[in-house]
Structures are given as C-alpha cells and as structure tokens.
Amino acid sequence: MTDTLHLDKRQRAMLAEMGVRVWSPMTEAAVMLAPAVDIEPTQAIANAIKPAPILIQRPEGIDHMDWSALRTTVTGCQACTLCGSRQNTVFGVGAPEAEGAAPQVDWLIVGETPGEDEDRQGEPFVGQAGKLLDNMLGAMKLSRTGAHTAEGGGVYITNVLKCRPPGNRNPKPEEVAQCLPYLERQVALLKPKMILAMGRFAVQALLRESVPEVDGTPLGKLRGRVHQYQNVPVVVTYHPAYVMRNLPEKAKVWADLCLAMAHLKGAE
Numbered sequence: 099m100t101d102t103l104h105l106d107k108r109q110r111a112m113l114a115e116m117g118v119r120v121w122s123p124m125t126e127a128a129v130m131l132a133p134a135v136d137i138e139p140t141q142a143i144a145n146a147i148k149p150a151p152i153l154i155q156r157p158e159g160i161d162h163m164d165w166s167a168l169r170t171t172v173t174g175c176q177a178c179t180l181c182g183s184r185q186n187t188v189f190g191v192g193a194p195e196a197e198g199a200a201p202q203v204d205w206l207i208v209g210e211t212p213g214e215d216e217d218r219q220g221e222p223f224v225g226q227a228g229k230l231l232d233n234m235l236g237a238m239k240l241s242r243t244g245a246h247t248a249e250g251g252g253v254y255i256t257n258v259l260k261c262r263p264p265g266n267r268n269p270k271p272e273e274v275a276q277c278l279p280y281l282e283r284q285v286a287l288l289k290p291k292m293i294l295a296m297g298r299f300a301v302q303a304l305l306r307e308s309v310p311e312v313d314g315t316p317l318g319k320l321r322g323r324v325h326q327y328q329n330v331p332v333v334v335t336y337h338p339a340y341v342m343r344n345l346p347e348k349a350k351v352w353a354d355l356c357l358a359m360a361h362l363k364g365a366e
C-alpha cells in the first residue's frame with residue numbers, strides 16, 4: 099500500500115493495530131505487522147475510524163437521585179458495553195408510583211439479568227419465568243402491580259443488570275459492578291421490608307458484603323436463613339427460570355417464600 103492516503107500518526111497506529119501494512123515514502127519503511135491483510139485504502143480508513151462502543155461514565159450523584167431521575171439515567175446509561183446490544187433498559191415494574199416518587203412497597207424482588215422477552219418489552223420477569231413468578235406472588239396474595247394498602251403488600255420487581263447480556267450469557271463482574279449503584283439506589287428509595295434475591299447473580303450482588311465467601315458458596319447453602327442488605331432482610335431463593343428446568347425445586351422455593359412471609363409478619 100503506497101502512502102497516497104496522507105495518514106496521520108494516529109491513523110497509522112490504528113492500521114498497524116489491525117495488521118495493515120502501510121508503505122511510507124517519507125520513511126521508506128513499512129509498518130510490518132503480522133498478520134498482514136489485503137485491504138482497500140478507502141476500506142482501511144473506514145475501518146480505522148469505525149467507532150468502538152462508546153462508554154460514557156455513569157453520572158455522578160446516583161446516591162442522591164430521586165426515583166424519576168434514576169429511571170431517566172438508567173434509560174440513557176452507556177456505562178458498560180451492554181448498552182450497545184440492548185433494545186430497552188429494564189428498570190423494573192411494580193406498585194404504582196406516586197407522582198414520580200418511588201412506589202411504596204413491602205417486597206422487592208431482585209432477579210439477575212433481562213432475557214430476550216424482557217429486553218424487547220422493557221419489563222422484568224416476562225415470558226414463562228414471569229408467569230411462574232406471578233403464580234408465586236398470587237400464592238402469597240400479592241401481585242406485580244398491586245398497590246400498597248394499609249395491610250401492606252406492594253411489590254417491586256427488578257434485576258441486578260438493567261440491560262440484557264447478548265445471547266443470555268452470564269453477566270461479567272465488571273458489568274455487575276457498573277450497574278449495581280442503580281440497584282443500591284432503588285433499594286434506598288423503595289425502602290422495602292423484605293428482599294427476595296432470586297438466582298446466583300442476584301445473591302452474589304446483594305450479599306457480597308455480608309457473606310464474604312458468597313462467590314464460592316452454592317446458593318442452596320445460603321437458603322433457609324435471613325440475610326441483610328442495607329439493613330433490609332434478604333431471603334435467598336432459586337430463580338424461576340431455574341425452577342422451570344428443575345420442577346422438584348418448586349417446593350424449596352415455596353419454603354423460602356414462607357420463611358420470608360413469616361419473618362415479615364414477625365417484624366410487624
């Protein structure tokens with residue numbers, strides 16, 4: 099490739115990164131980088147300036163945002179690479195909001211990541227796993243959008259990650275780390291009386307401080323007792339999607355829900 103391209107230093111470096119050899123009459127030296135590829139000059143430049151996914155830092159002050167500012171911030175978030183493949187962010191669903199303020203709830207259900215249906219609809223726990231969760235809530239005399247009453251009962255449902263990992267792969271630790279402040283703020287604003295942590299990644303995100311060995315502990319060993327997150331009781335259980343593949347675990351989930359209900363009742 100002759101140097102009729104008038105490439106500057108940065109463009110040369112980018113082409114070199116790509117393994118493209120550029121001949122320079124100025125230096126009479128070739129940038130020899132294996133593996134070299136044949137590439138049209140115009141294509142080379144197009145590739146060289148093709149933008150990588152833009153990552154914009156999370157805004158400052160999440161821990162002071164109100165509910166509607168938090169929702170808006172999540173909607174526009176580009177703080178990890180998942181922003182490049184999502185269709186929608188999935189902030190959460192639950193009891194009605196009061197003029198943009200956080201809904202009043204007793205229960206916060208935290209899942210793992212949005213799946214394909216959730217990404218398309220912008221709502222957590224839809225599809226078959228969502229139906230199973232709705233049935234569980236029904237058995238507890240709760241519903242995903244039911245209002246909080248004098249007897250309590252409001253529910254909010256969200257995930258650790260607000261964007262879907264492509265192909266439903268597991269979330270990466272750096273993605274969880276980037277997204278977690280949003281969940282932390284949701285918990286602070288919702289002030290639930292009980293959190294149900296559903297699935298391994300929800301449990302790891304919520305219990306990291308109270309259970310230092312959480313990453314190496316099977317979820318089954320964390321069931322059956324009440325943990326804490328931000329001074330809110332947390333009960334650990336299996337994710338509905340896992341239960342659908344392992345139906346005998348349904349009874350264990352019901353036992354976990356009973357533990358949570360009993361703890362909540364005892365605290366009143």
Ligand code: SF4
Pocket residue numbers: 172175176177178179180181187259260261273276277
């Ligand atoms: S997953 Fe979370 S941190 Fe990553 S882009 Fe979505 S909202 Fe932002």
